[in-house]
Amino acid sequence: MFEAIAFYLFAALTIGMFTITVMTSQALYALTAMAAGMIFISAFFFMLGADFLGVVQIIVYTGAVMALYAFGMMFFDTTRTLVEKRNNPRIIFILGVMAAALIVFILVSPIISTHLEARYPIEAAFGNSQAIGMILFTKFLVPFELSAVMLLVAMIAGIVLAGKKMDKSLTLMAEEEIALMSATQAPKDTEEGAH
Amino acid sequence: MEIYLYIALFAPLAGSLFSALFGASPKTSVTGIVASGLLFISFVSSAILLDYVMMGHTVHVEMMTWIAAGDLYIPFGFVVDQVSVVMMMVVSIVSTIVHIYSIGYMDHDKGFNRFFSYLSAFVFSMMILVMSDNFLGLFIGWEGVGLCSWLLIGFWYHKESATWAANEAFIMNRIADLSMLVGIFMIYWNIGSLQYDVVFAEISNLPMPIITWIGIFLFVGAMGKSAQFPLHTWLADAMEGPTPVSALIHAATMVTAGVYLVVRANPIYGLIPEVGTAIASLGAFVAMFAATMALVNRDMKRIVAYSTLSQLGYMFVAAGLGAYWVALFHLMAHAFFKALLFLGAGNVMHAMHDELDPFKMGGLKKSMKFTWILMTLASVALAGIYPLAGFFSKDLILEVAFVEQHYVLYTVLLLTAGLTAFYSFRLVALIFHGNERHLKYGIHPHEAYTFMLYAMAPLAVLAVIAGMVFKTPYYQMVTHMLPAIEYHIHNHTTFWIMTIGTQLFVITAIAYAYKKYAKAVKVDTKVESGFFYQLLYNQYYIPKIYDELFTKPYRELSKVAWKQIDLKIVDATVDGIANVIYRMGEKTHTMQNGNLSSMLRWMVIGLVVLLVLAIAFTVGYNAVTMRAM
Amino acid sequence: MEITLAHYLVLSGVLFAIGLIGVMRRKNLLMLFFATEILLNATNIGFAAIAHFHNDLTGQMFAFFIIAIAASEVAVGLGLLIVWYKRTGKIDLDIMTSMRG
Numbered sequence: 001m002f003e004a005i006a007f008y009l010f011a012a013l014t015i016g017m018f019t020i021t022v023m024t025s026q027a028l029y030a031l032t033a034m035a036a037g038m039i040f041i042s043a044f045f046f047m048l049g050a051d052f053l054g055v056v057q058i059i060v061y062t063g064a065v066m067a068l069y070a071f072g073m074m075f076f077d078t079t080r081t082l083v084e085k086r087n088n089p090r091i092i093f094i095l096g097v098m099a100a101a102l103i104v105f106i107l108v109s110p111i112i113s114t115h116l117e118a119r120y121p122i123e124a125a126f127g128n129s130q131a132i133g134m135i136l137f138t139k140f141l142v143p144f145e146l147s148a149v150m151l152l153v154a155m156i157a158g159i160v161l162a163g164k165k166m167d168k169s170l171t172l173m174a175e176e177e178i179a180l181m182s183a184t185q186a187p188k189d190t191e192e193g194a195h
Numbered sequence: 196m197e198i199y200l201y202i203a204l205f206a207p208l209a210g211s212l213f214s215a216l217f218g219a220s221p222k223t224s225v226t227g228i229v230a231s232g233l234l235f236i237s238f239v240s241s242a243i244l245l246d247y248v249m250m251g252h253t254v255h256v257e258m259m260t261w262i263a264a265g266d267l268y269i270p271f272g273f274v275v276d277q278v279s280v281v282m283m284m285v286v287s288i289v290s291t292i293v294h295i296y297s298i299g300y301m302d303h304d305k306g307f308n309r310f311f312s313y314l315s316a317f318v319f320s321m322m323i324l325v326m327s328d329n330f331l332g333l334f335i336g337w338e339g340v341g342l343c344s345w346l347l348i349g350f351w352y353h354k355e356s357a358t359w360a361a362n363e364a365f366i367m368n369r370i371a372d373l374s375m376l377v378g379i380f381m382i383y384w385n386i387g388s389l390q391y392d393v394v395f396a397e398i399s400n401l402p403m404p405i406i407t408w409i410g411i412f413l414f415v416g417a418m419g420k421s422a423q424f425p426l427h428t429w430l431a432d433a434m435e436g437p438t439p440v441s442a443l444i445h446a447a448t449m450v451t452a453g454v455y456l457v458v459r460a461n462p463i464y465g466l467i468p469e470v471g472t473a474i475a476s477l478g479a480f481v482a483m484f485a486a487t488m489a490l491v492n493r494d495m496k497r498i499v500a501y502s503t504l505s506q507l508g509y510m511f512v513a514a515g516l517g518a519y520w521v522a523l524f525h526l527m528a529h530a531f532f533k534a535l536l537f538l539g540a541g542n543v544m545h546a547m548h549d550e551l552d553p554f555k556m557g558g559l560k561k562s563m564k565f566t567w568i569l570m571t572l573a574s575v576a577l578a579g580i581y582p583l584a585g586f587f588s589k590d591l592i593l594e595v596a597f598v599e600q601h602y603v604l605y606t607v608l609l610l611t612a613g614l615t616a617f618y619s620f621r622l623v624a625l626i627f628h629g630n631e632r633h634l635k636y637g638i639h640p641h642e643a644y645t646f647m648l649y650a651m652a653p654l655a656v657l658a659v660i661a662g663m664v665f666k667t668p669y670y671q672m673v674t675h676m677l678p679a680i681e682y683h684i685h686n687h688t689t690f691w692i693m694t695i696g697t698q699l700f701v702i703t704a705i706a707y708a709y710k711k712y713a714k715a716v717k718v719d720t721k722v723e724s725g726f727f728y729q730l731l732y733n734q735y736y737i738p739k740i741y742d743e744l745f746t747k748p749y750r751e752l753s754k755v756a757w758k759q760i761d762l763k764i765v766d767a768t769v770d771g772i773a774n775v776i777y778r779m780g781e782k783t784h785t786m787q788n789g790n791l792s793s794m795l796r797w798m799v800i801g802l803v804v805l806l807v808l809a810i811a812f813t814v815g816y817n818a819v820t821m822r823a824m
Numbered sequence: 825m826e827i828t829l830a831h832y833l834v835l836s837g838v839l840f841a842i843g844l845i846g847v848m849r850r851k852n853l854l855m856l857f858f859a860t861e862i863l864l865n866a867t868n869i870g871f872a873a874i875a876h877f878h879n880d881l882t883g884q885m886f887a888f889f890i891i892a893i894a895a896s897e898v899a900v901g902l903g904l905l906i907v908w909y910k911r912t913g914k915i916d917l918d919i920m921t922s923m924r925g
Binding site: 003004007011014015018022023027030031034037038041044045048049050052053056057060061064065069072073075076089092093095096099100101103104107131132140147150151153154155157158159160161 | 827831833834837838839840842846849857858859865870875876884887889891892896898902903904907915
């Protein structure tokens, strides 16, 4: 009973938050609504006994990812009202709903789920974090290492992409210098882009 | 001995491939010399084999497996026996001489190397044809010579008439080859093998109608290659090719392949005398029919071609009446003097700058003495004057007809002998005697290269002695294989009357030809506008009839097929598919507008479609497995 | 009233649909990224739910890796976005038409 109440509560909250994220025209609302939604999702993880996952969810999403997005919003100056051109919103909704319905049908209908069998059963003897550690470092070691490498690559890529011309600081330059730099660099940049 | 067999067979192929290497480059004499040399080697090997076979042996080799599928087993097998060795000798002698001759004849031609490549390839195909030990190998050679004939008739492919003649020859031969193939299939179907020895051993166990049909189908194949009526028109048109080609292919070797087939299949034809009689009758008809056309023709090479046709008729008479050795003997003798005649005609053509109308020549014996002697010799041999080759071979056929009591055939052949003498010497008289009509066309004839004349000399010698010297050893050798029937007229008086009568008749015809044409040529307009002259001059209107009966309806049919079927159905279908795709592209290329947002939307649509398909297939699969359970 | 796997899957589907709608609807690239995060989280719920109800840790493992992928995606994506913004001054999807066919 308690579980049902929690489920419905959080489900409503999550759906509401994400709907705001998707539908609002204020970028700040979208960002905050999504951060809230992420936290509500971690609640499902706790309910499902995936404590470790819930913690990771909060740390990674609401900690790291949201901070990145907040930085991005500041960088792009999207704090004001978004102007987006819309065409055929009805088709978008129909498609989205159809896709969801089909996926749910596939997952819920017995054609697949009856064939499922547990390969790495959860053992009650350990806590969730311990069990995950056991499996992660035995059965999933290679994917784990690969994802580590992937994260490293992503980090380097992010630095290289975003950190170009970091030696020049716009805030410390005079207005004339900035104008000059952007005038000389604009064609050079497009040239680089062509490569 | 096997090594000689392989040398005789593959030396021409080597020559052909060697010449083909230089096929696209300008004239290099080395190709001609190498090709001729290799053919000479082939000739020497054939001669060694002849010597071996004369002693009563045969050579039979199985080079490799060719087709082995289920019960069908056909090897690349070759046999040198009494019959094939004769053909090998004829082919190698004539082709060696023609090759050497061609070095001079094709001297100024751009396609010199190509010519030798084709010519040697022809000899190789002919060797396969005569040496094969089974019907399928024979058929491969048969098609090979057909192909080379096509290539060589159309050698001057920039001339439309040459390509037309080449195609005509090829297509006519296809008609006949189909029939031959049917014959071969019937043999395989009923006997289960295509090896000569097996087939000939088993053939008499078959029911009579089947043997008859096999004989007929094979003979129709022979009719095409040997240009027998009604498939004869291609041979005269084939004269579009270079003259050495006419000498080798369309006189001495390829056209006699039909006779060879009948001789080779003599155990089959021996069982069906009715078909034999039909063959003989057709042969006699063709002999007469072609000779009459030769009487009035105004094209030197065509006259010789009709003469060939006529002589092939003689051979078929002999073969049809069961005198296979006589047919083969005439084939051999004819090859020598007819090749000589053609090569002489080639000399004349060269001298006259490719003029072919003998009425525009005359008096050439002054400037072309040797050619005159050689061609006269060949004509005498063709006419069958004692003691040249023609007397022994051709008059023998007359005797065969007489002894076998086919008096109608005998009469026809006797008349034809007279006609042959007349048209041969009409040609000689027109070309070499009389006043020099060519002078007003500004042509100054000259004799051919000396080595060409030397090359022709062996043929002249053979045309003289082939009958006298070769007859007895030849008879002793071939009768190991072919039915040994001596054709003697037992009554001595009859024999002498016939022989001397025939000789007198022929000599009279020659004298008449000389009298009519050797002096000034008078054009008798009354005769020339007469019905018979026109009939003969237009080759009995047969080309015209074929044109009306087959070519034009076929053209109409093709037109209908093109306009109605091809354009409206086939093309329309293809165009329709292309159009649909093109229009689809037109409509859907708006999808590729580069807008990422709409691409995302399409992606979702794709996802939905895939999901639907996944569900549909899974449900369908489950339904099927459930029912199976 | 028992909460079953179906409940979670339906929730996951609904969230996924919201994400899809966002992906199709948004023209601002940053907002588009938000929508993709929603998609990823929707699947995460599904994985975690299946792991729980089928008593199998594999689902959680997948969710775990998905979070890692989402993190790297954000890093790289934002880096690219910054480069793009430096060059054009806009992050509107409609002006990215260099892939026009």
